[in-house]
Amino acid sequence: MTLVLEQILNGLQFGLTLFLLAAGLTLVFGIMGVINLAHGSLYMMGAYAAALGAQWTGSFWLALPIGLLAAFAIGVGVELLVMRRLYGRDHLAQVLATFGLILFFNGLLAWQVGRAPLLMNGPEQLAGFIEVMPGLPYPIYRLAVMAVGVLVAVGLWYLIARTRMGMLIRAGSTQREMVSALGVNIAQLFTLVFGLGALLAGLAGVMVGPIRSVQIGMGEQVLILTFVVIVVGGVGSVRGALAGALLIGLSDTLGRAFAPSLLKLWMSGALADGLGAALSSVLVYLVMAMVLVVRPRGLFPMEG
Amino acid sequence: MRFKSLALAGASLLALTMTASAQVKIGFITTLSTPGGYLGEDARDGFLLAVNEEGGKLGGVPVQVLVEDDQLKPANGKQIAEKWLESEKVKLFTGVIFSNVSIATVPTILEAGGIFVSPNAGPSAFSGKACNKNYYVTSWQNDNLHESAGALAKKLGYKRMVLLAPNYPAGKDAIIGFKRTFGGEVIEEIYTSLDQTDFAAEMARVRAAKPDAVFQFHPGGQGIAFLKQWAQSGLKDQVPMVVASPSLEQKIVASVGDAAIGIAGTSHWNGDLPNEANKAFVKAFVAKYNREPTVYASQGYDAAKLIASGLKTSGEKLDADAFRSGMLKVDAKLVRGNFKFNNNQHPIQDWYEIKAVKGTDGKVVLQSGAKVLENHADAYAKDCAL
């Protein structure tokens, strides 16, 4: 029973990590209507900046703002140089341009930082465990990642639903002309929103730095799963991204955790191990397909 | 179209002018991009160090090393080989890191009468019945890595183990290789997916299975993530871990830090092996590149030394049989020490216990221990008719 609870906790934790990535991507799509394949690259740049920052300063807490700032700055730069020329264009041009950016960022890091993965440790204060319930110790750092995921969800909800900027953001996606007539600089707003998306990607990169590998290509590894998440949730919807992330996180984790032992009820051990692994590796795609059959625009489709 | 023909014509003209020189050209096809790029980078740098030390020669023969990135795409490796065979008249190839590139590329080279010396990948496809007199593996047969880990687990007295590997052939081979020498009970085999970055679910399964120890094979980034999460989950202090060299090499240790301490690994080389050649190599590598060499760098270096041994007898003509007699003589001081070629032209060598310890400067480094396997060969050699 504890095992089941632990695995559910693992699933939630994985889901919230996915949410960190999906939130920025879906926000940028929802507001500017651009698909950004290079979102994973911003995540990578955030993680790299933080890892280098940690080596330089020796502190995770100093590295955190460095990573966020770098991701934000790179995001703003990318928006000013590339993305803003893509708003009116079709998705095809957006896909192509951001594909080019992926190649560039990977090449740039290999060239300037080197090809080897970087060292990045979590903060001393968050090492160790908490007994979340009797007999179930859980790493504090993972709980911290979950907390950050929840905070981001709440923060985004507040930003979009309750602030003036959120109002502009909501209006910006539907009524660009009206908002600009009100004297709001749409171009600046979009730069800011893209920067925010990049910042969220960077935050994801910094947070997973201590539990994953900080290396070239780390962005592409998670990009496709992030796509699955926002497709399931409904592209453009932050609420959908959260729901999709939790659904995918839970089904992936629980599949990997229990598929083999469930299969062992019917077949031999080795076969069950193999088949269970195969099944759990395609499980998230099957979930996605099922959601699409029922709701082609995801769980929380954007209005309009 | 016009641009295309011009570009191609230009490239081939360039090739014509360059073939005029009297050097032996060595085609170094390796992986420089993708997450696996650092393996190729180190193998290349190790190789070039050896060439450099001899002043642009290997075994007294002037060489020119052509390097190109295969991007970890099998077809690209093959394409580069075809290009060099054709327009650069390259006959001697090396550099390939990954088995899939090797499997696609090697037949093309051998069929064209070329020679291939592998500094890393040793896939079983070419080590048994399909062995070839112009194909040499200077690193290890793939299974050796895991056999040595299995032998170590047996030596350490573990009886009941959980094995983890990604769900693809190399992962399954790792588990088979490990079991070949381990001999104890395998309670559970856990297969992860190749794109997985979070192993919390698997670690909970390990915790529940309560094994004596675990063996895991996750190369590169996955291995790094696994070790970090393993330490964080607290399992590191409860369940011992045994791994093979690709999961515990210098770059991985450098990027996981303290999380690597206490893990038992095996390797055929380490920076602290006490032979003279190795001491000189490490010193020269650090001096030239300003970083510690990895096992891949050592393999690149050793491959160059073995090629030098072949070139000593073949000379600039590069006759395949003459080259072969030189290669098989192993007229070279390798940094790993004890080495000879088996009948399938794969290594017979020693494997050492390796562990990560805190160095004097606070950095985590790898330290070699006792021999785990001595004069270890591979299981496929008996099928090779050479």
Next chain:
Amino acid sequence: MMRQRGLFVLLLLAFIAVPFIAGALGNTYMITMATRVLICAMVAVSLDLLVGWGGLVSFGHAAFFGLGGYVVAIAATHATQGGDIFGWGGTNEALIAWPLAMLVSAGAALVIGALSLRTSGVYFIMITLAFAQMLYFVFVALKVYGGDDGLSMTSRNLLAGARITDARSFYWICLILLAVVVALVGRLLNARFGLVLRGAKASERRMAALGFPVYRYRLVAFVIAGAIAGLAGALWANLGRFAAPDMLSWLRSGEFLVMVILGGSASLLGPVLGAAVFLILETQLAAHTEHWQVIFGPLVVLAALYMPMGLWGYVRGRSS
């Protein structure tokens, strides 16, 4: 239309000239390189049917390319080394294996298309990508057929019992097939079916209001494009005598898209040009610097930003 035909002939003549130029230079690698261009061009033309003409940005086209390659390699493996798949002993005959590759790819396209086409726009992009990636991991894990290591063929397929050993004959086969594909796609685009597909790109609502069940037409286009990509995959596997999961990877899909857009989408011959320029540029850059991505990436970005019509737009613009 006349101009299009004239350029088609010009391009064809240029491709016909390649083996003779290569012969004069004594460079067979050039033929192999050109064969690669032909095969990628075939994929690009099929992808453009969806992207350029149908407005369906598929980011998973490599899946069908890879499937085609695997069908041929698997059939050849069983034919030469025994064993069977679903009770079938395999074949080394191109006249059976290549159509089969098309059929299997078409079947996969039918399933993936049926699900993906329920959505549109950015959903479609991401979903095709995700399904292709799923297939990629299936082949990576498929140990019987080499998994990550790929699957080698001992020799090329036989064509009606005859061996295709030299690079030149294989080049001619690829060239003929590409010409046939281009001609057929060209016909299709101006036939009733093609007009509906193109109309639906401009206005799906209008086409529905005129009585066309747009979904069905798009699905058929998706299946046709998948089948052509399957044929290209079969040729690719024959060229390298090797099929590997990287044929299905999402990077491949991305590269095919780059070829289409670089050459000029919705232009029939643009993708052919795009494939040629892409492959030559990539190999030349990679041969000259190990940090080729730092140059190549920005070039792709610039192409996306400033060449909406692609190279073909310039070629056609100048000749008119």
Next chain:
Amino acid sequence: MIAALELKGLSKSFGALRANDDIDLSIREHECHAIIGPNGAGKSTLIGLLTGEILPDRGQVLLFGEDITHWSVPRRALAGLGRSFQITQIVPGFSALDNVALAVQGRSGHSFQFVADARADMRLRAPAIEALEQVGLSARADVMSEILSHGERRQLELAMALALKPRVLLLDEPMAGMGPQESALMVQRLIALKGQVTIVLIEHDMDVVFALADRVSVLVAGQVLTSGTPDEVRADRRVRAAYLGGEVA
């Protein structure tokens, strides 16, 4: 007599907004029936429900007595429900004739023909030329549709709807964006159609409505306020209060 188009209790809500609320409407064969109403009255939703682009929460749509409530858009089109769009929906890169021929092709059933050049097919071309003549655009048949003037595109829009040979023609603001002269010409053309085909006209311009319509229904806040002849509707005080007073005054 069976109504050409009959709506029974048709309702559609978007969240809390009742866009169409229990609409009953009967449109007779060969009449020109105008639907008017202020902005936000639910005209667009009603068009959507009729064409099948929107599915209702409740109620029925009958086309010549046949229940088409759950039919797809193309199926309705093939059953004889033609439409024009408020915002012109034509295919750029195709000539005017190509566009209309596409409509003829739609009428002819399935188009899974992959080889024969559709542009050389007189079975498509001839009826298309006829439809272009009907709207007075035959002189511009070979001009690329994106080059046509706004008024010409509106004509093309109508020609495409006509080429489908519909039994019921839904015209969604056919005069949108037209100058007075173009508008008058269009009215002439629509008058010529009267009696041949049932027309449902959604229109803002009251002059157009009263020039064309046999009957008028007034939609206010998602409900049918009244239906009647133009004179009856003009005289209705409630209409004046709710609508005419505000907008036409």
